[in-house]
Amino acid sequence: MHRFANPARFLRIAKPLTPALFWPGLLLTIAACAWGLFGTPTERLMGDTVKIMFVHVPAAWLGMAGWTGIAIASIVQLVWRHPLAGVAARAVAMPGAVFAAICLLTGSIWGRPTWGTWWVWDGRLTSMLILFFLYLGYIALANASSEKGNVSRVAAVFGIIGAVNIPIINRSVVWWESQHQKASITLGGSSIDSAYLWPLFAAVVGFSLLFGAVVLMRMRAALAELKIEARMRRLAEG
Template identity: 70%
Template sequence: MHGFANPTRFLSIARPLTSAFMVTGLIMVAIALFLGVFNAPADRLMGDTVRILYIHVPAAWLGMAGWTSIAIASLVELVWRHPLAGIAARASALPGAFFCALCLATGSIWARPTWGTWWVWDGRLTSMLVLFFLYLGYMALADASQKDAAAGRGGASRVAAIFGLVGAVNVPIINRSVVWWNSLHQPASISIGKSAIDPAFLWPLGIAVIGFSLIFGAIVLMRMRTLLADIRIEARMRRLAAA
């Protein structure tokens, strides 16, 4: 794993992967949305409202996956001091927060005609909202750590990493909320080895999830490359100032 800690080696791999992930992801999302909007039938109960799941479900998945990435990267940063781990965690925060917000927005749009209200303090909705605020808190801590590092002070980076690990407790709460509490939100439709979703909806949904995941990966790689470039520029400026 430490073989990829060299920024030059990482960048040589990240550059082609970024383009490959982004192009493939966009094509898969376009295919999924075409199949979901024009080919899949309307749901027996929800009608055409069901089509929002091709954005809502991938957004929910990536909102949780984004924080899982932060937690794993934070663990690697704290335990193994991997040089790129903190950068990977920071790079995952903004796209994770975006997809979390997209999940909340599309869920509210779906809830209005289905439940008759934009929002209820349901266990699944509330825990997802908490995740969005956790993202905001993490990004604030990560920004503080970057400023402290530029000023030659340490410590805030470890605080952000610990926050990333502690916040991961909310991910299984989101996942199991519909089981633990009486919920308006429908229970899990897909579990290991079985699915309650009709294949006409399932195939476009699966393609959409993979496509959005590839786009997420491309954005994370782009942000990691940008953060590495910023670090190099700051280091060069400090050397010039000290000369």
């Protein structure tokens, strides 16, 4: 793990990896959404509104995966004091918050014709909204840190504690009575018809590749900013 603690070594890997994730991710995302929108049949009960799943499901997955990444990076920062862990956690926060917001927005749009309302205070929706506010809190703490490009120990602890909400989101439709449908994909299999499952899988992979590329871009930008600030400081000193 500490092989990548050197920023120069990390950048040598991240520079070619960023476009290798971004362009396939962008093409796969566009293709998957087009496939889902135009190449899948109209669902018997929900009609064409079901097709919002090709954005909603990847957004929900990445909203939760993003905070899981923050929690892991925060543990690495606090326990092993890895110099890039805080940079990684900070880089994940903004795209994670964006995907959490997209999940909430698309869920509301999907819920209006399905449930007859834009919002219900059930376990899944409420815990996802809490996740979005956790992201906002983490971003505020990270930006308030005196360690440029990194995050404070307080923010790292917050990132770990906030991870308690992830299993709550995941299991909420099992633990509580909910208007939200039960899990359609589990370790035991999937209840989604293959006509929808394959473009959904492609969309999840495509959005995930884009997410990874954005995180690497943000890490590279943070490290470049640190390098410029260090150089300016040396010039000022003399």
